[in-house]
Amino acid sequence: MKHEETxxxxxxxxxxxxAGQLLAYAGIAETLYVTWIPSYGPEMRGGxxxxxxxxxxxxxxxxxxxxxxxxxxxxxxxxxxxxPLVKPGGLLIVNQSLIPVESTRQDxxxxxxxxTDIATELGNPRMANLVLLGAFIQATGxxxxxxxxxxLGKHISERHRKWLEPNKEALHKGxxxx
Amino acid sequence: MAKELLKGNVAFAEAAxxxxxxxxxxxxxxxxxxxxxxxxxxxxxxxRVFLQAESEVAAVNMVYGAAxxxxxxxxxxxxxxxxxxxxxxxxIAGSEVPAxxxxxxxxxxxxxxxxxxxxxxxxxxKTAGHGDFHPLVLAPASIQExxxxxxxxxxxxxKYRTLVYIAGDGSLGQMMExxxxxxxxxxxxKRPDWAVIGCEGRDPNIIxxxxxxxxxxxxxxxxxxxxxxxxxxxxxxxxxYETEDAEILLVAYGTVGRICTSVVRESRKQGLKxxxxxxxxxxxxxxxxxxxxxxxxxxxxxxxxxxxxxLEDVERTAQGQxxxxxxxxxxGVVPLTDEILSETRKLxxxxx
Numbered sequence: 001m002k003h004e005e006t007x008x009x010x011x012x013x014x015x016x017x018x019a020g021q022l023l024a025y026a027g028i029a030e031t032l033y034v035t036w037i038p039s040y041g042p043e044m045r046g047g048x049x050x051x052x053x054x055x056x057x058x059x060x061x062x063x064x065x066x067x068x069x070x071x072x073x074x075x076x077x078x079x080x081x082x083x084p085l086v087k088p089g090g091l092l093i094v095n096q097s098l099i100p101v102e103s104t105r106q107d108x109x110x111x112x113x114x115x116t117d118i119a120t121e122l123g124n125p126r127m128a129n130l131v132l133l134g135a136f137i138q139a140t141g142x143x144x145x146x147x148x149x150x151x152l153g154k155h156i157s158e159r160h161r162k163w164l165e166p167n168k169e170a171l172h173k174g175x176x177x178x
Numbered sequence: 179m180a181k182e183l184l185k186g187n188v189a190f191a192e193a194a195x196x197x198x199x200x201x202x203x204x205x206x207x208x209x210x211x212x213x214x215x216x217x218x219x220x221x222x223x224x225x226r227v228f229l230q231a232e233s234e235v236a237a238v239n240m241v242y243g244a245a246x247x248x249x250x251x252x253x254x255x256x257x258x259x260x261x262x263x264x265x266x267x268x269x270i271a272g273s274e275v276p277a278x279x280x281x282x283x284x285x286x287x288x289x290x291x292x293x294x295x296x297x298x299x300x301x302x303x304k305t306a307g308h309g310d311f312h313p314l315v316l317a318p319a320s321i322q323e324x325x326x327x328x329x330x331x332x333x334x335x336x337k338y339r340t341l342v343y344i345a346g347d348g349s350l351g352q353m354m355e356x357x358x359x360x361x362x363x364x365x366x367x368k369r370p371d372w373a374v375i376g377c378e379g380r381d382p383n384i385i386x387x388x389x390x391x392x393x394x395x396x397x398x399x400x401x402x403x404x405x406x407x408x409x410x411x412x413x414x415x416x417x418x419y420e421t422e423d424a425e426i427l428l429v430a431y432g433t434v435g436r437i438c439t440s441v442v443r444e445s446r447k448q449g450l451k452x453x454x455x456x457x458x459x460x461x462x463x464x465x466x467x468x469x470x471x472x473x474x475x476x477x478x479x480x481x482x483x484x485x486x487x488x489l490e491d492v493e494r495t496a497q498g499q500x501x502x503x504x505x506x507x508x509x510g511v512v513p514l515t516d517e518i519l520s521e522t523r524k525l526x527x528x529x530x
Contacts, residue, residue, distance in 0.1 A: 021354065028356045034183065037353040040209065052285075061440030063353055129289045164204070173219050 002032065002057045002148055004142050005065050007082055009050035010074025010128075011097075015129035019072070020051035023133065025151040026143045027055040035063040048077055055142055057104065070140065072132045074115075092138055093132050111135050111154045124163060127170040134174025145171065187212035187254075189321045190280060190344070193328040194252055195220055196302045196362050201227035204253045206293040209264070209348035209452040210282035213254045222379035234259040238266030245275035246385045250332055250366065250375025254280035257298050258404055260306065267341060267441035268307025272387025274402070276335035276469040278315075278328075280344040281352040283483075285510030293510025294348035294433060302343050303461040310399055312406055313341035314413060315460040319436040323458075324370050329360060336370070337347060338409055345460055347483065349433050349512060362467070396527040415458040416467060420446060424453025429468065429492050431457045433512065434481050440515040441522060450526055460488065472496035476529040482506045500523050501529070 006023070010016040020036050027034040038051045052068070054060050065141045070091040071082040086092050088107040097116035113135055119127035128153075137143055149168050156164055184192075185311040191213040194202075202217050216228065221228035227244075231237035237253050244251040255263065260281045283298045285291040303315050314334055318324040327344055335342040343366055366471050374383050387396040415436075419425065421443050423462050430438040435456035455471060471479060477500050480489045486504045493502050505521040507513045 021183070024354060024356075028181055028183055031181075032356075034355060034356040036183065036355070037349060040348075040352050059439075060355075060436075060439040061443060063355070064437070064512050064514065066351065066514045066516055 002142060003057065004055050004070055004140055005068045005086075006024055006053045006055075006070040006072065006136070007068040008072045008074075008077035009048060009054065009082055012047055012049045013126070014074045015047070015126060016072075016074055017051050019129040019133045020053045021152055022130075022155065023053050023055070023143070025155055027053075029147045029151055030143050032056060032143075033058065033060050034061050037063050040070040048075075050078065068135065073099065074128060074132065074134055076101070079103075082168065086094050086171065090162035092163075093135050093139070095128055095132060097128070100164070109139065111137070111139060111177055113174060115174065118173050122166045122170055122173070124166065127163070127167055130167050130170040131174035135178040136174075138175035138178035180508065181356045181484070183354050183400045184325075184357050184359070185212060186321050186324060186346065188216045189280070189357060190254070190324050190328050190346075190358055191216040192220065193325040194278075194332075196360050197329045197332050198250050198363050199226070199252060199332075200250045200253060200365060200367050201229075201244045201327055203229050203231050203237045203244070203350065204255065205231050205234045205237050205259060207256045207259045207379065208281065209258050209284055209294075210254050210353045211279045213280070217414065222419050234262035235266070240272075241271050241277050242273070242275065245277040246273065246374050248369035250336075252278040252280070253284070256282050256284045256292075257286050257295070257301075259303070260298065264306045267313070268305075268309050269387050271305075271311035271313070271341050272309060273385050275340045275385060276332075276339050276342075278331045278335050278342050278344070280390040282344060283345065283347045286510075291510050292348060293401035294350070294483060294512055295412070295510055296345075296347055296432060296483040297485070297487065297508075298483070299460065299484060302345055303463075303491075311341075311345045311402060312461045313473070314338070314409055314462070315345050317431040317435070317458055317460050318350065319335040319432050319456060320357070324350060325334040325357055325359060334413060338405060339372075340405070340409065345432065347433050349509070354461070382471055410462040412418045413459060413465050414466075416464040417456045417458060419456070421453035421455060421471060424471070424474070425451040425476045426453070426522060426529070427471050427478045427530055428452060428454040428479060428481065428518070428522065429457070429488070430481045431460060431488065434483055437513065437515055438481060438518060441443070441518045443513070444461070444515065444519055446520055450522070452522055453484065457488075463491045463495065468492060468495040469497060472499040475500055475524050478502045479518075479522055479525055480504050481521075483510075483512060484508070
């Protein structure tokens with residue numbers, strides 16, 4: 001049965017929340033049950049932002065979790081916080097460009113990607129979130145790349161529409177690492 | 179209608195629009211402000227009334243006024259704002275006009291914080307306001323249920339001419355979930371016959387909560403109590419999960435209620451006979467069913483995001499037939515599946 005509890009975490013502005021929403025939209029397109037919940041509170045610029053996304057074939061109970069089955073970490077504080085929490089047998093996807101440490105976990109799958117560097121080469125470092133998301137769906141098989149691309153087309157904001165194709169490329173580049 | 183990804187605050191606001199909301203008066207407060215943001219555009223676009231009042235005190239009295247004119251009306255807020263509305267709530271209850279209030283509870287007391295909480299249970303169910311009355315309190319646990327309960331809230335408010343509260347919490351307001359909105363319904367064409375809308379050619383309707391003379395007011399109160407008894411009889415709602423053979427019963431509502439469905443799932447995998455009763459109405463409270471289950475199970479565990487408020491209703495209802503234990507988190511902390519599961523296991527060992 002498909003069931004994945006994922007935490008996506010980074011600095012504010014790195015697109016952790018958007019990547020989570022995109023995953024949620026694609027989940028709905030594939031008729032899965034979906035919850036998306038952000039950490040919210042009095043935040044400051046440059047502070048951390050994270051969300052928990054659950055996609056499942058069965059109705060979702062707890063939308064807030066302690067130990068995710070997967071974590072996508074965009075910066076060092078997120079790595080320090082979530083690396084120890086991933087469930088044994090789970091998945092950790094690391095933005096190597098901004099995280100100069102290696103995971104010591106032997107009981108989970110770790111995928112390390114220079115995501116910010118790849119995104120910069122594609123024209124905008126802020127697409128690192130989708131590089132990592134591409135690796136995530138390739139590694140889990142949770143949803144198809146087609147659903148993700150199609151939902152990206154629907155939900156990318158008008159002012160970022162010129163970045164649609166580079167974002168799709170970012171997804172594919174990431175998928176190559178998984 | 180297809181399933182969409184909807185944020186709780188936007189979902190209930192849009193559901194209200196589609197269920198024929200005619201007027202909204204409110205004042206922004208986190209964690210429910212997205213509702214005002216949504217309605218400020220949507221209501222105006224549809225030619226309906228949206229007004230951001232100067233305070234919650236003003237907003238509740240605008241709601242009172244619109245309700246007296248038979249307008250389908252609501253507001254939404256969070257704890258500190260709801261507290262400011264207390265005077266108006268009592269006037270609305272005394273005047274017997276229908277009005278719907280959403281409270282996305284946050285950590286208290288005082289300004290507290292903006293994290294999810296269930297610590298307004300006493301305030302919401304045991305009458306926020308002076309005098310003898312109970313509002314009807316609905317407690318959704320998912321965004322779909324929140325949407326569905328908006329329709330139910332208007333229906334019940336108008337059927338009984340009573341106050342209906344929706345008891346949500348910050349996480350329900352802030353989370354996004356797959357859910358389906360209802361189709362757009364037409365606005366009501368006719369005002370109720372008790373509404374004060376001008377009385378040319380007929381006797382005036384009077385809406386008041388002022389009854390000088392003790393005998394008069396006692397008669398009004400007796401009638402109100404009769405109505406509350408009828409609501410209790412007809413409108414008590416709850417959901418049960420795996421209670422048939424349960425030896426331990428969990429009782430939890432709203433966000434904690436849905437977390438407890440995960441607890442039941444996990445504990446069943448481990449061979450523990452755990453069931454859950456999730457009240458969908460906090461007033462009226464599912465007394466009769468909990469009393470029955472209290473006779474069946476070895477113990478009850480109540481879990482809330484409070485220091486134990488619904489706990490008192492469960493204790494009252496269980497009538498000492500089995501031990502009633504409590505696990506809660508305070509100040510905006512959400513109890514997680516593993517924590518409640520470990521409390522449940524502890525209880526299993528205690529009563530073995």
